[in-house]
Amino acid sequence: MVHQNTTMFLIICSAMVLFMTPGLAFFYGGLVRASSVVSMMMMSFGSLALIGVMWVVFGYAMSFGGAGSGNFIGIDGVFGIDLNKLFLADVIAQAKAGDGFNLAFAGFQGTFAIITVALISGAIADRAKFGSWMIFGALWAIVVYFPVAGWIFNFTVTDGKITDGGWLVYNVGVMDFAGGTVVEIASGARSGSCGW
Amino acid sequence: MTPGLAFFYGGMVKAKSVVSMMMLSFGSLGLIAVLWVLYGYAISFSNGGSDTFIGIDGWFGIDTSFLGLTAQVEDAAAPAGAFPSMAFVAFQATFAIITVALISGAIADRAKFGAWMIFAGVWATVVYFPVANWVFNFTLEDGKVVDGGWIVYGLGVIDFAGGTAVHINAGAAGLALAIVLGKRFGFSKGITQPHNVPLTLLGVALLWFGWFGFNAGSELAADGIAAIAFINTLAAPAAAMLGWIIIEKFKHGKATSIGAGSGAIAGLVAVTPACASLDPVFAILLGLVAGALCALAVDLKFSFGFDDSLDVVGIHLVGGIVGTLWIGIFGNGVGAAFGHGWHQFAMQALGAGAVLVYSFVLALIIGFVIEKTIGFRVKAQDEIAGIDTVVHGEEAYAFGADRG
Numbered sequence: 001m002v003h004q005n006t007t008m009f010l011i012i013c014s015a016m017v018l019f020m021t022p023g024l025a026f027f028y029g030g031l032v033r034a035s036s037v038v039s040m041m042m043m044s045f046g047s048l049a050l051i052g053v054m055w056v057v058f059g060y061a062m063s064f065g066g067a068g069s070g071n072f073i074g075i076d077g078v079f080g081i082d083l084n085k086l087f088l089a090d091v092i093a094q095a096k097a098g099d100g101f102n103l104a105f106a107g108f109q110g111t112f113a114i115i116t117v118a119l120i121s122g123a124i125a126d127r128a129k130f131g132s133w134m135i136f137g138a139l140w141a142i143v144v145y146f147p148v149a150g151w152i153f154n155f156t157v158t159d160g161k162i163t164d165g166g167w168l169v170y171n172v173g174v175m176d177f178a179g180g181t182v183v184e185i186a187s188g189a190r191s192g193s194c195g196w
Numbered sequence: 197m198t199p200g201l202a203f204f205y206g207g208m209v210k211a212k213s214v215v216s217m218m219m220l221s222f223g224s225l226g227l228i229a230v231l232w233v234l235y236g237y238a239i240s241f242s243n244g245g246s247d248t249f250i251g252i253d254g255w256f257g258i259d260t261s262f263l264g265l266t267a268q269v270e271d272a273a274a275p276a277g278a279f280p281s282m283a284f285v286a287f288q289a290t291f292a293i294i295t296v297a298l299i300s301g302a303i304a305d306r307a308k309f310g311a312w313m314i315f316a317g318v319w320a321t322v323v324y325f326p327v328a329n330w331v332f333n334f335t336l337e338d339g340k341v342v343d344g345g346w347i348v349y350g351l352g353v354i355d356f357a358g359g360t361a362v363h364i365n366a367g368a369a370g371l372a373l374a375i376v377l378g379k380r381f382g383f384s385k386g387i388t389q390p391h392n393v394p395l396t397l398l399g400v401a402l403l404w405f406g407w408f409g410f411n412a413g414s415e416l417a418a419d420g421i422a423a424i425a426f427i428n429t430l431a432a433p434a435a436a437m438l439g440w441i442i443i444e445k446f447k448h449g450k451a452t453s454i455g456a457g458s459g460a461i462a463g464l465v466a467v468t469p470a471c472a473s474l475d476p477v478f479a480i481l482l483g484l485v486a487g488a489l490c491a492l493a494v495d496l497k498f499s500f501g502f503d504d505s506l507d508v509v510g511i512h513l514v515g516g517i518v519g520t521l522w523i524g525i526f527g528n529g530v531g532a533a534f535g536h537g538w539h540q541f542a543m544q545a546l547g548a549g550a551v552l553v554y555s556f557v558l559a560l561i562i563g564f565v566i567e568k569t570i571g572f573r574v575k576a577q578d579e580i581a582g583i584d585t586v587v588h589g590e591e592a593y594a595f596g597a598d599r600g
Contacts, residue, residue, distance in 0.1 A: 008418035011426045015408040018430065022401030029394060038393055038453050045397065045437070045456045052434025053483075056427070056476045087477045088427065096528075100423025107427045130451060 003101035010104035017111035021048050021118050028122050036126045043121035046134050051117050051141055055110040061085035062146035063109065064154050066164070077167040079147045109153065116145055116183045123191035144186060152182040197406035198225050198294045204399025204461070205301050206592075208454065208506050211391040212582020213305045214592040220300035223313050228296050228320050232289040238262035239325035240288065241333050243343070254346040256326050279416070287413060292328065295362045296320050299559075301506035302370030303377050303572075306579050309587050311572040315562055319369060323558050324361075327551055331361035353547035354527060354540070356425065357414040359469025359520040360551040367513025368552045370504060372559035377573045379503040381580055393453055400457035404433060407464045411471045425471040429464065432471075432483035436463025439487025447491075455491065458511060462490035465515035466522070473527035482526070486518045513552070520548045 025044035029037045051059070058081065065072050065082030074080020084090050091103040117137045124133070152174070155165025168174045174181065202221035206214045228236070235258065242262065244253025251257020261267045265285060272282045296316045303312070331353070334344025347353045347360065355361065390396055411429045415422035440459025441451035466486035467479055474482065494510035497503065504510065524541025525531050532538045566572045573579070578586040585591060 004418045007423055011408065011412055011418065011422065014426065014430070015405055018408075019401060019405045022397065022404075025397065025401075026394065041394065041397055042451070042453045042456060045453065045460075049434045049437035049441075049456065049460070052430055053438060053480055056431045056480060087475065092424065092427075092475055095420035095423045098420045100418065100420040100426075103420070103423035103427055107423070107430050110430060 002099045007100045007104045010101070010108045014104065014108040014111050017108065017115065018048075020111070021045075021115045024115060024118050028125065031122075032125045039128070039130065040121070040125055042130055043124075043128065043133050044118040046130065047118035047121070047137055048114055050134055050137055051114045052110065054138060054141060055113050056088060058086055059113055059141065059146050060088055060091075060106050060109065062142075063113075063149040064106070065150065066154070066156075068164070077151070077165065077170060079150075109149070112153075112179060112183060113141060113145055113149065116179075116187050117141055119183070119187040120191045140190060144190065145182070148182045148186050152176050152179070197290070197403050197410065198222075198297050200399045200402025200406060201294060201297050202399070203395050204403060204457070205304065205506050207392040207394070207396030207399060208390040209304045210389075210582065211593055212584055212591075214391065214395075215584040215588050215590045216307070216309065217300070217304055219309055219588060220303075220307065220312055221297040223309065224297035224300070224316050225293050227313055227316055228293045229289055231317060231320055232285075232292050233265055235263055236292055236320065236325050237265060237268075237285050237288065239321075240292075240328040242329065243333070243335075245343075254330070254344065254349060257329075284416070288328070288332065291332075291358060291362060291410075292320060292324055295324055295358075295366050298363070298366035298508060298512055299369045299373060301508040302374040302504045304505035305380050305583065306377055306573050308570075308572060308574055311566050311570055314570075315373070315559075315566055315572070318562050319559055322562075323369065323555050324365065327361050327365055327554065330551075331355050331358070331547075347547045347550065351543045351547050352540070353520075353543050354473055354523050354530065355469040355520060355547070356472040357411045357468045359465075359516045360548050363465045363468060363512040363516030364520065364548055364551050365555045367509050367511075367516055368556040369559035370508030371502065371513065372556050373563050373572075374497075374502045374504040374509070376560065376563035376567050377503075379501070380505065381576065383503050384498075390454055396454060397457050400460050404460060404464060407433075407468075411468060415472065421472050424474075427476060428467050428471040428474055428479035431476050432467035432479045432486070433460040433463035435480040435483025436460060436466065436487030436490075437483075439463075439484040440491040443488045443491040458494070458507065459487040459491065462486050462511050462515045465512055466519035469516070469520045470523050470527065473523050473530070475528065478522070478526040482519065482522050485522075486515050489518055490514050517548055517552075520544050 021044050025041040029041045032040045062081045065080050067076030071084035072082050088106050091106050095103040151166035151168040155162045155169045162170050198221050202218040206218040209217045238258050242249055242257045242259035246259055248261040249259050268282045268285055272280045330345035330347040334341045334348045341349050408429055412422045412426040437456050437459040440455050444455045445451050463483040466482055490511050493514040494507045521544050524544040525533050530536050530540040574583050
């Protein structure tokens with residue numbers, strides 16, 4: 001069996017990261033006044049539901065598409081979608097062949113997408129409509145998070161060096177181990193404009 | 197997950213019975229863990245081929261060398277298999293504990309703690325331990341089941357992590373107890389008002405977190421199948437949450453957080469048997485269908501007049517059935533949708549039906565006997581006053597109490 005330890009590590013870590021989004025709901029929920037705590041928490045849980053589904057359907061295909069594959073539509077390293085990765089098809093095939101590592105990685109990255117969207121909701125406490133928030137969450141994920149995750153998290157390492165990938169991580173050479181730019185700055189900037 | 201369930205249920209009852217509600221789960225944790233070590237594992241994972249086996253192979257029996265885990269202690273020194281069987285004992289213990297605890301949602305606000313503990317012990321012994329044997333106890337050779345319980349081996353039912361043994365089993369027992377104990381005072385739609393929404397959402401979060409272990413762990417290895425089970429345990433509940441709140445939006449005009457939480461649980465329940473057999477697209481569809489169906493099914497208790505207080509039937513029984521049958525339609529390599537015919541579907545239905553009927557009938561008998569002897573339900577005045585102070589001598593929220 002290949003990659004057993006790393007697969008296990010990623011599955012356990014994914015459970016932990018997914019657990020952060022309800023944690024965020026409590027963090028934000030406790031900060032608002034008593035009569036809007038359900039609304040506050042529902043924005044995080046709504047993100048959990050919506051982005052969880054979108055990630056599996058096409059988010060992963062957008063964030064981790066690569067121009068080399070032949071099924072890629074778009075501009076390599078900037079914006080595009082890999083049709084072979086819709087519904088996680090390529091990594092599911094690998095898992096069925098016995099190696100679950102890349103599928104576990106896809107799930108792991110899904111939990112990042114979920115919490116990034118949920119983070120934004122802290123800027124609009126007490127006054128947002130739930131339905132509007134869900135529409136915003138979906139559109140923002142499509143045009144901002146999924147591509148930006150590709151800029152930062154999608155890269156190929158050969159001999160410890162990045163030899164291909166998103167424009168920020170490969171062309172600019174930005175170091176962002178776990179999402180300082182893509183998760184925190186992107187959601188923070190978006191929250192700034194929402195609040196303003 | 198079981199304390200998570202205590203929070204999930206605890207938040208949904210009224211403030212004066214939250215201690216009682218949570219104690220039903222913690223009581224199961226205490227009792228079933230002990231029973232499992234003493235003789236539960238010996239019943240659930242006994243095999244007819246062993247000299248120390250007494251009973252009917254694949255149906256009811258006990259392996260006397262497993263009592264008190266004697267054989268497993270010996271194995272732990274030098275494991276014969278890929279992992280020490282003791283690790284598997286512990287993993288399966290958590291399944292037995294939560295299955296019993298799940299039932300308690302049907303009898304909120306009105307059950308005696310002692311009567312519940314007796315019910316839990318007897319039901320686990322005569323229902324859960326044998327049913328776990330029917331479903332979870334099998335021998336694999338070259339990827340094929342070559343021996344085991346009558347449901348998994350005889351019928352060939354696919355139940356990866358417990359759609360039948362855990363959820364249908366608990367759901368059917370919950371229905372039986374709801375009938376035995378009867379309706380709460382003032383049983384109507386308004387009675388479902390939860391006293392603490394964030395507590396319930398905390399329970400949902402803990403359950404989902406634990407469920408990754410429940411489903412992916414059931415592969416017993418960190419391989420490709422484990423990763424598939426894991427990703428489906430992410431996708432299906434997310435979709436089910438959407439399914440539930442969409443139905444709510446259409447029916448009542450508002451999406452509730454209790455609905456979102458219940459939807460996630462319904463999706464987790466439905467994907468439990470199916471998580472290893474589905475491609476993500478069908479896991480998402482399963483989630484949407486299960487979330488929507490369960491959102492409709494929770495109103496059945498008002499139509500039929502049984503007080504399944506916290507929707508054990510609507511979520512676990514209905515969700516468990518949907519997930520178990522879904523394998524027969526969309527399961528990889530067996531589903532009717534992929535040209536494999538309806539044989540698997542029929543077997544899934546048979547297995548689900550057998551567990552449902554067995555658990556329901558036995559729970560009805562055990563519950564009825566307890567009600568007629570020591571009494572299962574508290575006195576009417578105690579129920580109205582709130583059972584926490586009467587049964588446990590505690591209040592969950594002692595606001596303004598003078599405690600010098």
